Amino acid sequence: MKITSDLFDAFLKCPTKCYLRSTGQSGAGNAYAEWVREQNEAYRKEAAQRLVTVAEGEAAVTTSSASNLKTATWRLAVDLPLETEAMASRLLAVERVPSEGRGRPAQFIPVRFVFFSKLTKDDRLRVAFDALVLSEVLGREVRMGMIIHGYDHARLKVKVACLLGTVRKLTGKMAIQAPRPVVQLRSAFAVWLRFRAIYIRHSYFCILFQAVRGPSPGFVGAL
Numbered sequence: 373m374k375i376t377s378d379l380f381d382a383f384l385k386c387p388t389k390c391y392l393r394s395t396g397q398s399g400a401g402n403a404y405a406e407w408v409r410e411q412n413e414a415y416r417k418e419a420a421q422r423l424v425t426v427a428e429g430e431a432a433v434t435t436s437s438a439s440n441l442k443t444a445t446w447r448l449a450v451d452l453p454l455e456t457e458a459m460a461s462r463l464l465a466v467e468r469v470p471s472e473g474r475g476r477p478a479q480f481i482p483v484r485f486v487f488f489s490k491l492t493k494d495d496r497l498r499v500a501f502d503a504l505v506l507s508e509v510l511g512r513e514v515r516m517g518m519i520i521h522g523y524d525h526a527r528l529k530v531k532v533a534c535l536l537g538t539v540r541k542l543t544g545k546m547a548i549q550a551p552r553p554v555v556q557l558r559s560a561f562a563v564w565l566r567f568r569a570i571y572i573r574h575s576y577f578c579i580l581f582q583a584v585r586g587p588s589p590g591f592v593g594a595l
Contacts, residue, residue: 381498454505467481
């Protein structure tokens with residue numbers, strides 16, 4: 373299974389949902405999740421356009437390809453598809469910072485857009501996943517990522533180097549994920565429902581029997 377950014381995002385929310393999505397299965401729709409997706413998509417388009425506008429005159433590009441990353445001269449790339457043997461991601465934006473010294477390679481900073489003002493750990497892990505894929509393509513480590521978020525388009529620099537270990541551990545779990553846990557989960561839930569139905573039925577008959585029989589002598593004596 374090739375691990376994509378969409379599957380990684382699903383795994384952060386629910387490993388079972390990630391497995392179902394990887395096998396082409398889809399669960400019931402979620403109105404709130406769909407609303408968040410639409411809001412994020414609209415925010416990404418607006419924020420990406422703002423980046424392009426700011427970077428105009430600095431060899432900004434709207435699209436690029438992974439084949440010319442090492443020899444690139446652009447300042448900003450938008451909607452950049454990257455793929456390795458085991459992973460794939462479509463980076464929403466990548467900033468290229470030219471090297472300050474001779475012989476030093478330029479720095480590449482993957483950028484994520486989140487319309488929420490408050491960020492979570494998962495938001496940082498998502499940009500770290502992009503950095504991992506980017507580092508695999510470049511053949512060298514990417515140490516910094518960026519998240520643009522909120523109505524004021526605040527910028528947060530993320531030191532992804534300290535998150536790459538966690539991302540590698542999560543992708544390792546995804547690679548060995550099998551359908552067995554899903555089947556066991558469904559079986560356990562079915563058994564729980566069966567025992568719950570038996571318990572409710574038993575409780576109902578106990579109450580009905582007590583009502584027909586009447587109060588016990590001990591209960592009457594206590595009165």
